[in-house]
Amino acid sequence: MPVLLLLLSCLLLSLSAAASNDGWLQFERSQQAVKKFNFDVTFVQMRSNQLNTFRWLHGVHQAAGSLPVQTELEQLIPQDLAGTDTFRRNDRVYYSSPGNSLLVTVNQSIKELPAILFQSQNNIMKLYDAVLGSSTSLSGRTAQLLRLTAFNNGRFSYWLWLDGETGFPLRVDTVDQNNEVLERWMVVHMQLKPSLPQELMGLLSADLPTEPLQLPQNEPQQQVNFQLGWLPDGYQLVLQQQTPIASNNTVLASWLLTDGLHQISVFVQPTAGLPAQAFRDGATTLLVQPKQNIDVTVIGPLDVAVANRLADSVR
Template sequence: MQGYRYLLAALGLASSLICSTVFAAAPQLAAPQQTMPQEAVAQQTVAPEDDVETQLPAGEQRALLEGERWFNLMQKALTEFNFNASLVHVQDQRIEMFRWLHGHNSENEELELLHSLNGPEIHIIRRGQTVSYFHSMSSPFSVRANNMFGPIPTAFFREFENISKAYDAVPMGGARIMDRTTVHVRLLPKDQDRYGYSLWLDRETGMLLRMLTLSQEGEPLEQVQLTALEITNEPNPELAQILDLNLPPVVEDIHRGVSVQHEWQTNYLPRGFTLVRGNHHRLPITGIAADYFLYSDGLTRISLYVSEDPEAAVNLRHSGLESLYSHSYADYSVTVVGRLPMATLQRIATSVRR
């Protein structure tokens, strides 16, 4: 029973990475650029990379450079354009609809608004590096962050270089989306340890119009589709209204300065993943104490929980877009949560040693 409750707790933390439940855990994720104290760093071994860079044929090199160019055009469109968009986010049986506004004020500070059009009322407001979350069923709060946590991966708001160790960007032709001509760009993993992505970008502006998260077998796991888009010279007047709002106070992460309590060695991580932060805290629901580590390859994240309680998790697993795998040893247990294939999570969990 305790293991089942631990599964529920870990799944709750996993689901908090998506927009609909970010309100419960966003303070823990508010500062993805925050580096952790040196004493809190777990030893780790990353999947080996080739010692010598493989020389690709000239045609393949040109294709990769073209894919990278389109990705950076998308990043520029998402961060520099004034736009008013509507989108649909499909994940499993859940369908969410949002309105999305982006622009800049007179001081060139980014302004952004995302609000739900079905289900519980959700509003997310970004004013520069302050992001505020409003939910009809919880108290509002603000966090320090450069991007919202929502349907669009935060890596899409940064240049391709940030994910180039783990992915190749390859143009694959195009299609017609929203009556616009697009370029289809595949984000192909450089290994079999993570999911791939398909992006359809407006050929005229580079704007993201559609995104698919794809399993290793090419099956769609998640879809984001714009249903309306207006790009303007001036920001939408609604964005000016958020300049006068009294936003909720910034919530500081109470775990940020808490070091891990034990030394752990992660003997396997997929290529490109680096440690973002680590701390020690008790999990929601169960109250079980665990050392926590957050890793990122720039596009997706891995949450690793290691507890001194060997009965905290008894070889549990849950497959989906956000998967979970746990493994028990004689005197400790490990749970890994992330948007990665089950085999990858299993390999990470079973590699953790004292």
């Protein structure tokens, strides 16, 4: 009997490992789809009581020659009302809005798109387990469910529905520990193209700035010492600023945390005399915690309990 139990246990572990491996293979397929395909997609973003529609154009252009040069282009266009037109050429992302100068940043993807689709799979595998679910029909296509379940309860999980034919992501849900949907990203129209979409051709030769905007540096002022005594599991400190930014709107200290996929900001300011507050906009929590003569503000995609513990750790 013990030998039988051991064999059964080994079989279950082997099946579980195979299922997880299949899940990561499907995830890699979806990441390749959004980087390698030429497409014209319309999607909606739903969070809280808001619904926004966007058109997403993407293409890869291969220049002819003895040394072929590949250029990746994409554009994100709001469909509901006038807003910021966002486009990318390789690692330069541009933001254009009426009445404002063109803003350029450095990034390999447009940050308004689901970050889970573009971040390094090696980093994501440290944070999530990948398990394939059942197939269903979505937008007239057969979709395969892939659950990315967070190892840590303080981190939200993702459910992805991938097109069975191409692997293209058709829907991405951000869910909490109770599998309640906090945010939803869903494709409502998808057209794959054999070549670069015509609308992106102008970006190939457009005369665009390449240097990102340099933010003005604040003059050094009297340092105020604060410490952040705890970090959520998997997060690291990216930036720590402990000097006041302006005398009329003082930030006494600030920290930026990342787990490679998400970012959390923590600010310390003189108290405004308001009670403790916590709001959630989709998966983003905004918490303000008064402490003696200061207010600690935490903003990021994390549970309210984790945000409270983070604020409590400021000394």
